[in-house]
Amino acid sequence: MIIKDVTNYLEKLAPLNYAEDFDNVGLLVGNYNTTVTGVLVTLDTLEETIDEAIANKCNLIISFHPIIFGGLKKLNGNSYVERVVLKAIKNDIAIYATHTALDNSKNGVSAKMCEVLGLENYKILIPKKGIIKKLTTYVPLTNADELRAALFSANAGNIGNYDNCSFNTDGIGTYKGNEDSNPTLGEKGKNHSEKETQISVIFESKNKASILKALQKNHPYEEVAYEIVTTENVHQNIGMGMIGELPTAMNEIEFLLYLKKTMKTDCVRHSNFINKKIKKVAVLGGSGSFAISNAKRAGADAYVSADFKYHEFFKAENKILLADIGHYESEQFTKNLLVDYLTKKFSNFAVILSEKSTNPIYYI
Template sequence: MSAKKTTRVNDILGLINGLYPPALAEDWDNVGLQVGDGRATVNRVLVCLDPGAAALQQAEQMGAQMVIAHHPLIFRPLKRLSPVDETGQVLFRAVQQGIAVVSAHTNLDRAADGLNDWLAERLGLQQATPLEQAGGDLLKLVVYVPRGHEEKVLDSLFGAGAGQVGDYDRCSFRVAGTGSFRPGAGTDPFIGQPGTTETVEEVRLETILPKHLLRKAVSKMIQAHPYEEVAYDLIPLNNGRHDIGLGRIGWLPQPVSVAEFSAQIKERLGLSALRLAGPTDRPLKKIAVCGGSGVSLFGEARRQGADCLVTGDVKYHDAQRARSEGMLLVDAGHFATEHLMVAGLAKKLQVAADDRQLPVEFIEMNTEVDPFELI
């Protein structure tokens, strides 16, 4: 009789990374495992928007060993770990209860069949494509490394998110050759002496990365490289996937008035009110959407001929811009434009786990509410 199969935290991370690769995340983001042991056993997972105290409480009550949230629990480097604020309390509680906490944030936003596709579908958009496509956003990075140091340099690049090609990661190419250089006066070369031309057996390493990871990847690479001055090339690429990127833009089945579309948004996102800025007297047909805080895509939406951008977290000057530039801006709220990820992600992960015969149950958190109240 074969041993009963178990599911571990690392198995769930593998499912997430396969569907929503960490390399898609913005360089300022913090996705993946935030708290927990990748070797720990999991049979129930809670999926939520925010990894707060309420999520940990529900996870405990339902016997879950893992929480997958959209928003990161640890967003910025911690200067101290103390249960005096909610983040500290959640961290302490998660460790004490043995509950792993994972974030799928901007990688879920940018991925195909991720949050923004779900939002576009919920609002009835057809032929939706990424508003800010990542397809022409790739770079080839070439770096020259002395023989024997290539694995350390590659590990640094892969750790920063480079080397992702579709469903494959840690992708690279290498070829051996001979490098030459002459260190200048006042240098401290890893190999050779100042003023003397040196020839060295080197390896040319190549990998790819999205532009938004460039600064992080180059910084990690330079830290891992033994040379005082690192020689590397960056080559723009025009190939890549065109179904990933921030936001979505698509078409309504037929033109509708602003009043009609507003009513549809409220009904489909469970809202009692919206904030609008810009012209309200024109029919709407081509619609851009971005879950959460997507006002930065206003210019791109306008450039692509959108009649309207639906997002959240609209500020005063954003509204003024919408009025002056003549494109409707709809603030449906951060919560409402993102909370649909709970059901979407739970269903995707359950299907993926079932396909791999992993015994685990994904449960949607059903008690989250918008922190804002309209009175």
């Protein structure tokens, strides 16, 4: 197995195009063609993480957070980031990060929080925009069925619980090839009219390459006319955060104590009590203050995330219980998620869960 085999499988769970624009995901250090001797899964990559990988004979680290976030202008060991990268390179250890690609996955970070908390019937809190594209092309009537089938096979035309979806309009296409052309229908240098079908299909952006390949391979024309646009549709199965329900409603103190125990945190910072039962709960791993209004609009009784600032607790406005359990604590079970996922696929090398806590925050 080479690194590319592992990352290709991992990207079925967390496609890189799911990541936010500000993020830095994918293979940060190393070569995709390197043979894998073992995989170490961690939340963060620190110098001690590299040591752990060396001790376990792992030459690939799958890290949730990217060690390289902004640009590196120098590599002389003056910061912990530079020292980690230098040590990884020196010891031929590759580093791959998933971060917001996994955050936006239906079965990613927030889904794991729901699982740990025992939430039921959970769904995406903030469906992601910009993922749904639309392809429109034009093909001779006699070739329309064949081309549509090829596009569907390449994962075009999937809408929620439906597949093989398209919109079709028949019309007349016109063209005239120059002396270097080789038209499939008609003659070069002469105006030609052809009965054609306009086919429109939507698709996830991650499938763009395979869909264009299917289009070019199965379209009869020498020059294929098509256009791709980004739609305003949101993808209900891709996005940040989750919202679900507790099996049994709890009062606020019961819920916070349950949260503290289940999420293994030494501190829960919370907003003022609102004297209501907690049944519907929204969660979001990592820094989640941006989604407070989304949790309120979704009717959540409580919102569990991390890194809330002082003034952001006022946004509860006596309508929701805000609970900050800590950044590391909200994402800590992500390692287990990744190990379980990779172990199901790969048995010819070790997939090891890092035993090191990389939490930089301590409580007294």
